[in-house]
Amino acid sequence: MTAGRLRRLPVGRATVLLLVVAVAVVLAAGLHTGTAPPSGAAGGPTSAPALDGATLDGGRFDLTEARGEVVLVNVFASWCGPCRDELPLLADTARRWSPHGLRVVGLNLRDGPEAVRTLLAETGTTGLTVLPDPDGTQAVRWGVRGVPETFVVDRDGRIVARQQGVVTRRWLDQRVAPLLEPA
C-alpha cells in the first residue's frame, strides 16, 4: 500500500517538495553565515604586514624595529570627519601609555602633507608619528576597508585586535591596556 502510494507520488509535487526543502536549507545557511564573524584577515591573531617609510616630520618608521613594543596603527585621512574627532584621543593615549611600552602611529591614507599638517595643528596632535601613504598601497597591504581603522600589534608583531570606525577610550582600555607593562 505504502509502496504503491510512493510509486504514484506525482513527479511535479515531488519536485516542488524538493525545491522547497532546498530553498529552506539555503536560506537557513545564509542566515547562519550572515551572523558569523568575517573570514580572512579579520579573524584571530595574524602576523602584521610590513609598515615602513619616511614620516611626516622627516624621520623614518619601521614596524620591525618596534618589536618589543605594543604598536597602535591608526589609518586616517584629513578628508575623513570621524578621524578628526578620534585623533585627540589617540594623541592622549600615546602620551599616557608611551612610558608603558606603547607607540601610536598614524598611517595617513591618500592625503597631502600640508592637509595633514593643518589637521594635526587644528586637533592639537602635532606630536603624533605620521606615516604618509599617498597612494594607499600600505593600507591595502593591511587589509584596510575604510577610514578610520585601527590595529593593535602586540610585542611579537602580531595583529591582536582591529577596529573599523572610531575607537573609544573603553575599547583602548580593553584591547591595549592589558598588553602594556604595569605602572
Add this chain to the structure above:
Amino acid sequence: MSWRRLLGALVVAALVAAAVAGLLRSSAPARDADPVRTVTQGLRCPACQGESVADSQSPIAAAMREAVAEQLAQGRSPAEIRRWFVERYGDDVLADPPARGLSLLLWAVPALALLGAGAAAVRTLRPSRHRRPVAAAAGRARGGTAAQRVWWVSCAGVMVLVAAVALAADRLDDAQPQGRPADPVAVTLQLARDLERDQRYDAAAELYREALRDRPDDGVQLRLAFALLRAGDAAGAERTVREVLARSPDSPDGLLVLGLAQRSTRPGDAPETLRRFLAVAPRHPAAPEIRRLLGA
C-alpha cells in the same frame, strides 16, 4: 521519426546552442581589456555596497587599483593577485567567491529544478502505454492535450528568453565603456571641490596640485590659484596664476585671482589688474564686488 519528435529534437538543439552561445559570450574577456580593470572588476570594493574595485570612486578602491597595478607591473599573475587580496580581505573581496559547502546548494537548486521539469516534461509528453478504461480516456486525452500545449508554450518562451540573452550579451559588452567612471583625475578634482566647500583650502590645493601633475589644465590651475588665495598663500596664488596668464593673457579668472593676490603681495599693482579684469569681463559674477572694492 515522427514530425513531433523531430520538432522536439530541433527545439532542444536550438535551446542548447543558444545557451552555449550566451555562456561563451558572457564569459569571454572584453576586447582591448585594460589588465588592471580586468583584475579589479573581479574584486569587490570593501567600503561600498555592490560596487567593484574597478567602478568605485572610494579612496580605498583607488588604493586597491594602485596595488593591483603595482603587482601587475611586478609580473604577478591575476590569480596570484586575487589570492593576495583574499589573504587580506577574505573570500568576500572576490566578486565571484568560490562555492563551498552549503553555498553549493545555490548551484544545485537550479539543476534540481531543471531535472524536475525535465522529468515532468517526459511524463507529460510520453504516450501512456497502459491507458485506463475507455470511459476516462476521453477526459484524460483532453487534459493531456492542454498540458502538452502549456509545455510547448513554455518551451518556446524559454527558447526566446535564452536567445534574447545570447543576442543582448554582445550589445551589453559594447555599452560597458560608457559607464566607466574610474578616472582618477576626475575623482581627485571632485574630492578637491568637496574640500573647498568645507573651507579646507590647503587640502584642496594639495589635491589640485596632484591632479595637475597627472593632467595639466589651465582650468584646474586657476582653481589651485583660487584655493591658495583662500588658504592665505597670496604669493603662491600669484605664481600659479601668472603661469596661466602667460598662456592666456586675457583670462578673466586669471586676472581676477592675480588682482586679488596682488592686494597682499603688491598693493600698488592690484587696482590696475582688477580694472583690466573688469574691462575683459564686465558681466563676470565677481564684477560687482570688484567694482565695490575699487570704489572704496
